[in-house]
Amino acid sequence: SSGINAEYGISKLKTSCFNKLRKINQMRKFLSNKQVLCLVQSLVISSLDYCNALYFGISEAMLKQLQLIQNRACRTALGLPRRESLEGHLQKLHWLKVRDRITFKILMLVFKSLNGLAPSYLADLLNYNDSSRSPSLQCYRSNRAIGERAFASSGPRLWNDLPPVISQCVELSTFKSALKTHLFKKSYCLP
Numbered sequence: 449s450s451g452i453n454a455e456y457g458i459s460k461l462k463t464s465c466f467n468k469l470r471k472i473n474q475m476r477k478f479l480s481n482k483q484v485l486c487l488v489q490s491l492v493i494s495s496l497d498y499c500n501a502l503y504f505g506i507s508e509a510m511l512k513q514l515q516l517i518q519n520r521a522c523r524t525a526l527g528l529p530r531r532e533s534l535e536g537h538l539q540k541l542h543w544l545k546v547r548d549r550i551t552f553k554i555l556m557l558v559f560k561s562l563n564g565l566a567p568s569y570l571a572d573l574l575n576y577n578d579s580s581r582s583p584s585l586q587c588y589r590s591n592r593a594i595g596e597r598a599f600a601s602s603g604p605r606l607w608n609d610l611p612p613v614i615s616q617c618v619e620l621s622t623f624k625s626a627l628k629t630h631l632f633k634k635s636y637c638l639p
Contacts, residue, residue: 454502454503454506454510455510458503458506458510458513458514459513461495461496461514461517462513462514462516462517464495465492465495465496465517465520465521466517466520468491468492468495469488469492469520469521469524472484472487472488472491472492472524473524475487476527481526481527484524484525484527485525485526485541488521488524488525489525492517492521492524493518493521493543496514496517496518496521496546496549497549497553500514500546500549500550500553501550501553501554501557501599503546503550504550504551504554504597504602505596505597505602506597511546511547514546515545515546515547517546518538518543518545518546519534519538522534522537522538522541522543525541526540526541535636538636539632539636542632544628544631544632544635545635547635548631548632548634548635551606551631552627552628552631554599554602554603554606555603555606555607555610555627556624556627557570557599557603558574558585558603558604558606558607559617559620559623559627560620561573561574561603562574563618563620565620570599573588573599573600573603574586574600574603574604583615584604584607584608585603585604585607585608586604587601587604587605587608588600588601588604589601610627610630611630613626614626614627614630
């Protein structure tokens with residue numbers, strides 16, 4: 449049932465974003481490149497990022513649909529032809545791929561929860577393991593796939609996979625920068 453709801457939501461999001469991108473393309477001749485990029489980021493990328501933590505653990509097919517939105521946004525922002533490869537262009541824009549944007553959002557919520565910057569109902573879902581030598585979070589286990597997608601399960605799992613140099617950051621800005629760099633390098637296979 450949740451898969452059907454997510455599929456419906458992604459379909460509606462895709463339609464909405466593609467319509468916005470079509471309208472931006474129609475206005476392109478009246479706008480500078482910087483203005484086009486600003487419109488794409490504020491109208492489309494922000495829609496793609498809105499509540500994207502809920503997309504954690506969705507099927508590859510649904511994830512591909514979300515990536516298609518970002519790819520079309522990149523083409524529109526840079527005025528690229530339909531068949532041109534986007535890998536280098538997404539990098540040039542410093543955009544994380546959709547899967548990594550979702551991971552980024554969840555890890556930001558975990559960091560904020562652990563540092564008193566998030567609502568208590570989120571912070572209450574996270575607990576440190578008592579038995580481990582290095583500080584790691586307890587992972588909630590569920591018998592159902594939907595339970596594995598829950599913040600109490602996905603957040604600690606992603607957090608525990610972070611390199612210590614990132615998970616031990618104390619400042620939000622430092623953590624955010626280190627996390628984005630880490631995910632960016634991982635996403636684009638950079639050294």
